[in-house]
Amino acid sequence: MTTRQLRATVISASLVFLPMQADAQFFKKLFKKKPKTEVVAKVSSDAKNVPQTVMLNPDSLKDNSNNRNGFAGIPLGINAEKFERMLVEKGFVGQAQQANQTAKTYRFTGDVMGSQATVTLIVSEKTATVYAVDVEEPTVYSKEADVKKRFAQLKASLVETYGKGYVDNGGEGYNIMTRLGCVNLHFERITVGGGYMIGFSVDDAKAYATAYDEMADKEYEAKPRTVTLGLAEIEKHTDVVGLGTRLIGSRYFTRARNVLKEYEYATNKITTRELQASFALPGGYSSKAVIRRKGSSLISFTITANEDKALLEQAVKVGGYVSAGKNTYKNGKVKMVWTEDKQGNQILKFTAATR
Numbered sequence: 001m002t003t004r005q006l007r008a009t010v011i012s013a014s015l016v017f018l019p020m021q022a023d024a025q026f027f028k029k030l031f032k033k034k035p036k037t038e039v040v041a042k043v044s045s046d047a048k049n050v051p052q053t054v055m056l057n058p059d060s061l062k063d064n065s066n067n068r069n070g071f072a073g074i075p076l077g078i079n080a081e082k083f084e085r086m087l088v089e090k091g092f093v094g095q096a097q098q099a100n101q102t103a104k105t106y107r108f109t110g111d112v113m114g115s116q117a118t119v120t121l122i123v124s125e126k127t128a129t130v131y132a133v134d135v136e137e138p139t140v141y142s143k144e145a146d147v148k149k150r151f152a153q154l155k156a157s158l159v160e161t162y163g164k165g166y167v168d169n170g171g172e173g174y175n176i177m178t179r180l181g182c183v184n185l186h187f188e189r190i191t192v193g194g195g196y197m198i199g200f201s202v203d204d205a206k207a208y209a210t211a212y213d214e215m216a217d218k219e220y221e222a223k224p225r226t227v228t229l230g231l232a233e234i235e236k237h238t239d240v241v242g243l244g245t246r247l248i249g250s251r252y253f254t255r256a257r258n259v260l261k262e263y264e265y266a267t268n269k270i271t272t273r274e275l276q277a278s279f280a281l282p283g284g285y286s287s288k289a290v291i292r293r294k295g296s297s298l299i300s301f302t303i304t305a306n307e308d309k310a311l312l313e314q315a316v317k318v319g320g321y322v323s324a325g326k327n328t329y330k331n332g333k334v335k336m337v338w339t340e341d342k343q344g345n346q347i348l349k350f351t352a353a354t355r
Helices: 003-008 080-089 144-162 205-214 240-250 253-262 309-318
Strands: 107-112 115-123 130-136 166-168 173-177 181-189 196-204 266-270 274-280 286-294 297-305 328-331 334-340 346-352
Touching: 080 107, 080 115, 130 205, 144 173, 144 181, 144 196, 181 205, 196 205, 240 253, 240 286, 240 297, 240 309, 240 334, 240 346, 253 274, 253 286, 253 297, 309 334
Parallel strands: none
Antiparallel strands: 107 115, 115 130, 130 196, 166 173, 173 181, 181 196, 266 274, 274 286, 286 297, 297 346, 328 334, 334 346
């Protein structure tokens, strides 16, 4: 589970209320803890009842404190009851409460980007403020190719709405980080009955920071980003560990090139010995990749990026790598050497491990 998937634990919704075909183990790798979706007491919050704008261009405002990430044109960071009314006005239908529930759950059905889906509001524990929305499509795809097709469709729609992001979780996820919040698109194999399901989550950085302060149990929660004048800092981090692992696992140059393409790296140079590619994100993140080959076989993969070192350390651990000497880590048949240049860029070199 990557750092961004750890952040997604605060915006996922449990599947225990869905039919059995929607296996309760869905998203097991993505989400470790059920978030707060039920509210016992109604407490007025709504950001002190100050009107909230939705995804205005941050550069057009001197202070973005009331400028929010949004879902379906509705600002996050408002009271759950108000959010509910606005969703219903857009045609969403509230789901009936379960008989054994003692508190209200904000769960709805409706059309989301061309498909029927279950929409769950994730609310803060004390003030009933919506800090995230989780969307789950009920369709079970029998083939990976089919869920990847839907993944591509959703990804295109989300990028059009929220902006450019990056591939995550070894290709099973896509994250869009903005200064207002983040979006996490993901698909997962069902452990019971087989098949795949897909969904995405949207959160608001400011609302999450407030909700984090209200949480009694923060064990699996990611710390909120620093917010200044209503805008969250941009983390310089992508799934470089997952990318390197997949590339070396592909073994052959042609397959590795396809993996780079999937991760949206642009080819800058290609020769009989190596391929050079690059990737960049709004906010200053950049990385350069070099694949070295011998004929059709892949020899090594090196990536140099201005990664956040602390986040990269987490990704290395979560990726299953263990120390094997100075600057060296191993994960099964993959060896990774991690160094840093004078500019502070992180350099990861992946090769096939030898005994």
